Amino acid sequence: MTYPWAAIAASAWDTIIERWTTPCPLTGCWFWTGAISRGGKHPRSKRRKPNVPYPSVYVPGGWAVGLRGGVRGPTFVAVATGRYVEGMVFDHRCRHSLCMNPGHMANVTPAQNSSMATTRRL
Ligand SMILES: [Zn+2]
Numbered sequence: 001m002t003y004p005w006a007a008i009a010a011s012a013w014d015t016i017i018e019r020w021t022t023p024c025p026l027t028g029c030w031f032w033t034g035a036i037s038r039g040g041k042h043p044r045s046k047r048r049k050p051n052v053p054y055p056s057v058y059v060p061g062g063w064a065v066g067l068r069g070g071v072r073g074p075t076f077v078a079v080a081t082g083r084y085v086e087g088m089v090f091d092h093r094c095r096h097s098l099c100m101n102p103g104h105m106a107n108v109t110p111a112q113n114s115s116m117a118t119t120r121r122l
Pocket of ligand 1: 027028029030092094096099100101104
């Protein structure tokens with residue numbers, strides 16, 4: 001599956017990161033300051049706390065290609081930076097669920113993702 005809004009996301013990347021994230025000098029994270037969603041589609045929500053907050057990224061013009069509502073942060077980062085891999089979970093290695101730094105994320109298998117024991121959250 002490819003996302004029909006991938007090209008839009010890629011072109012809007014710089015603007016969105018500039019406008020809606022703030023860098024953390026301690027962790028190097030790019031913390032999301034925009035809209036937040038909780039639970040739902042988060043890949044860790046079934047096994048752990050269901051109320052993990054994550055960025056809900058509005059893709060400008062996404063409505064034109066059928067996108068309804070916001071996109072989960074890591075999904076947006078993966079698609080916008082061309083690192084989306086079907087069947088893999090793009091997730092934080094820094095364990096900050098509101099981080100948008102692509103250098104802090106990697107593709108892991110769903111099994112790898114759910115087996116990670118500890119998660120730090122904001
Ligand atoms: Zn981070």
